[in-house]
Amino acid sequence: MAFPTPPHFSSIESALTSLFGDGVTIKQTDRLSGGDINEAYALTLSDNSRIFMKSNTKANAGFFTAEAHGLNVIAQTNTIQTPRILCSGCSEDGRGYAFLLLEFIDRKRPISNYWETFAHQLAAMHKAPAADFVPQGKFGFYQNNYIGAGAQCNTPHEKWIPFFRDCRLEPQFETASSYFDTAELAEITRLLDNLEDYLVEPEHPSLLHGDLWSGNFLTGNDGKAWLIDPAAYVGHAEADIAMTELFGGFSPDFYAAYEESAPMQPGYPQRRDLYNLYHLLNHLNLFGGAYLSSVKRIIKKYIR
Ligand code: ADP
Numbered sequence: 361m362a363f364p365t366p367p368h369f370s371s372i373e374s375a376l377t378s379l380f381g382d383g384v385t386i387k388q389t390d391r392l393s394g395g396d397i398n399e400a401y402a403l404t405l406s407d408n409s410r411i412f413m414k415s416n417t418k419a420n421a422g423f424f425t426a427e428a429h430g431l432n433v434i435a436q437t438n439t440i441q442t443p444r445i446l447c448s449g450c451s452e453d454g455r456g457y458a459f460l461l462l463e464f465i466d467r468k469r470p471i472s473n474y475w476e477t478f479a480h481q482l483a484a485m486h487k488a489p490a491a492d493f494v495p496q497g498k499f500g501f502y503q504n505n506y507i508g509a510g511a512q513c514n515t516p517h518e519k520w521i522p523f524f525r526d527c528r529l530e531p532q533f534e535t536a537s538s539y540f541d542t543a544e545l546a547e548i549t550r551l552l553d554n555l556e557d558y559l560v561e562p563e564h565p566s567l568l569h570g571d572l573w574s575g576n577f578l579t580g581n582d583g584k585a586w587l588i589d590p591a592a593y594v595g596h597a598e599a600d601i602a603m604t605e606l607f608g609g610f611s612p613d614f615y616a617a618y619e620e621s622a623p624m625q626p627g628y629p630q631r632r633d634l635y636n637l638y639h640l641l642n643h644l645n646l647f648g649g650a651y652l653s654s655v656k657r658i659i660k661k662y663i664r
Pocket of ligand 1: 392393394395396397398399400412414443462463464465466575578588589
């Protein structure tokens with residue numbers, strides 16, 4: 361299967377002309393808060409429509425092509441809404457900057473069974489056929505991408521646990537190695553060597569959002585949850601559910617409805633922290649020592 365790359369432009373102006381026709385210009389630019397990696401804007405166009413723009417330095421243009429590919433594969437499952445991808449680009453004027461243009465998600469009041477619907481749609485995404493997204497393997501993705509601003513390797517693997525070791529924990533531990541003493545490094549090696557004792561293979565591979573915390577969904581104009589900012593790959597669905605629990609958790613209605621649609625494999629609560637170790641290590645590597653005690657607590661929990 362071929363995965364289309366979004367159209368690419370060398371300026372916002374040429375993007376707007378190509379997307380919306382001659383004479384459409386930016387009437388107003390409003391900076392949005394909330395993202396930690398990129399600058400985000402609501403652009404109001406001369407016809408009063410709004411589009412969403414993210415920008416970053418030209419060196420980080422890869423963030424946006426990766427994000428567009430992630431949104432595209434989620435959209436291909438026809439299970440849960442994502443903003444339509446308009447284009448990516450690199451402006452060549454001045455110092456230049458990379459940009460991504462998306463459909464603007466207009467917020468509406470959440471529907472009454474918001475969390476149940478979100479859970480059922482996410483479970484449907486996790487059940488959708490995922491084989492096309494990983495040529496030459498069952499777990500991984502057809503290209504590498506990013507987790508926040510960190511590199512995320514997605515080399516196809518036949519099995520989930522080796523994938524999680526080789527492409528998730530090991531690279532993060534390597535980057536973070538200076539935070540650990542010799543005894544701790546030996547414990548980490550032991551943990552990685554014995555991951556089969558703690559994790560299980562899934563019943564089937566699932567397309568994952570990959571970075572599913574509460575900042576990465578918005579309520580759209582249908583009153584339902586729309587996924588944004590994915591770090592998509594094919595893995596074990598419980599890794600997505602674990603991340604929803606990392607920074608505060610979603611509503612209990614969400615978990616009850618997910619369980620109804622796609623029952624968790626027995627023992628999930630004992631595996632949750634190991635999945636989230638990946639995200640905590642990534643935060644340690646990106647943002648520094650504040651995350652070290654959480655990382656060490658999880659290592660100790662598994663290596664007794
Ligand atoms: P980052 O890549 O820096 O993490 P985010 O994707 O989290 O950025 O987006 C930054 C801000 O823009 C957040 O406040 C988010 O709610 C908002 N946002 C993201 N995508 C859209 C969209 N398509 N329409 C409207 N607002 C959006």
